[in-house]
Amino acid sequence: QYTLKDRKNIPYTTFLTPPLARVGLTEEDAINKGYTVKTKEMLVATMPRAHVNDYLKGAFKIVVNADNDLILGATLYSQGAEELINLIKMAMDNNIPYTYFKNQIFTHPTMAENLNDLCNF
Incomplete structure (x- = not known):
């Protein structure tokens, strides 16, 4: 039986143009909570699918616990x-480390494939 207690990380999106989506902690929040973090940011203009869509506005950011490689949060501002x-x-709910995304094969060209580069650090 799934209950409210089973809910973990709740993502949300503000439907701007492009959409702004977040889940978990920001870098500042994570540091304030005592985590040692590593982060990576990517501009959408570097992403192949963004060029196909001819829409280069936006960025991705991921915040990772440097001690165990688990994802603490992410902010995505892009189409999709x-x-x-x-x-x-x-991944966050199932304690899957960020490195999982680094090594996955995604369809091309999609916005999802950019998780390879976002998580390659």
């Missing part, structure tokens, strides 16, 4: 962010 944030939420 409202969908992609759910992949990160599932």
Whole structure:
């Protein structure tokens, strides 16, 4: 039986143009809570699918616990962010390290494939 207690990380999206989606902690929040963090940011303009879409506005950011490689949070500001944030939420809920995304094969060209580069640090 799934209950409210079973809910873990709750993603949300503000439907701007492009959408702004977040889950978990920001870098500042994580540091304030005592985590040692590592982060990576990517501009959407560096992403192949963004060039196909001819929409280069936006950025991705991920915040990772440097001690165990678990994802603490992410902010995505791009076309498709409202969908992609759910992949990160599932990884967070299931204690899957960020390196999982680094090594996955995603369809090309998609916005999801940029998780390879976002998580390659």
